[in-house]
Amino acid sequence: MTKIIAAVFLAAGLALGGFFPGYYYYQAKLNNNSVTVKGLSEMDVRADTAIWKLKFVITGNELSTAQQKINTQAAEIRKFLTEQGFKENEIKLGRIETNDLMANPYRNNDADRSRFILSQTITVKTNNVDLVEKSLPQTDSLIGKGIIFDSASYEYPVSYIFTRLNEIKPQMLEQATKNAKEAAYEFAKSSESKVGKIRRANQGVFSILPREQSNGSYESQQIEKTVRVVSTIEFWLE
Secondary structure: OHHHHHHHHHHHHHHHHHHHHHHHHHHHHHHOOEEEEEEEEEEEEEOOEEEEEEEEEEEEOOHHHHHHHHHHHHHHHHHHHHHHOOOHHHEEEOOOEEEEHHHOOOOOOOOOOOOEEEEEEEEEEEOOHHHHHHHHHHHHHHHOOOOEEOHHHHHOOEEEEOOOHHHHHHHHHHHHHHHHHHHHHHHHHHOOOOEEEEEEEEOOOOEEEEOOOOOOOOHHHOOEEEEEEEEEEEEEEO
16 A cells, blocks of 8 residues: 555656646746847937036236236126127126146246136026027137137037937837837748737937037037937747
């Protein structure tokens, strides 16, 4: 009797041992019966905000005289900006930065060299990007009046920003999903399968790129931009 019971348990164990590996093998095959594709979506956009920094520099041996001069030039720049059409609340005057060369232990003992270097930044933040673009070349008139701009500020003075990314995300993700599904259809056609539901999806990272791309081009320097996203989507195949 004992031998019969043992034989029954052994047979049941073998049966279960054969069933479970077979079941998990079926699940694994089913889970692998899918295709992963990428969907690209691009949209041309235009900057809606501009930040224009005008940093100018004064040198002199008398601090009070240099300060008076920088205040005069700041007023001249503000006048220029308001004449161009910018509003007072769009113009922000930064603090005066002072550098005393005599306080530098590694200074050059050049007697003819000015002791003080004063600099100040006037920042314009506006939604009127076209006015900024129009006004930029007009700053030459300020140079003609003896105003010296910081070289870095003069070379890349404006950052053009697109702030409405969240408004276009749903539309772009919908387009990326559509493009991905078309790629999945092409794959399914060649494998004689049908595209089913989405198994999993990764929306990808949104990138804002310069419309005109070339060596040394920066997105922040161009008003016209391109937003791009590449979504990775896995579809079931039936």
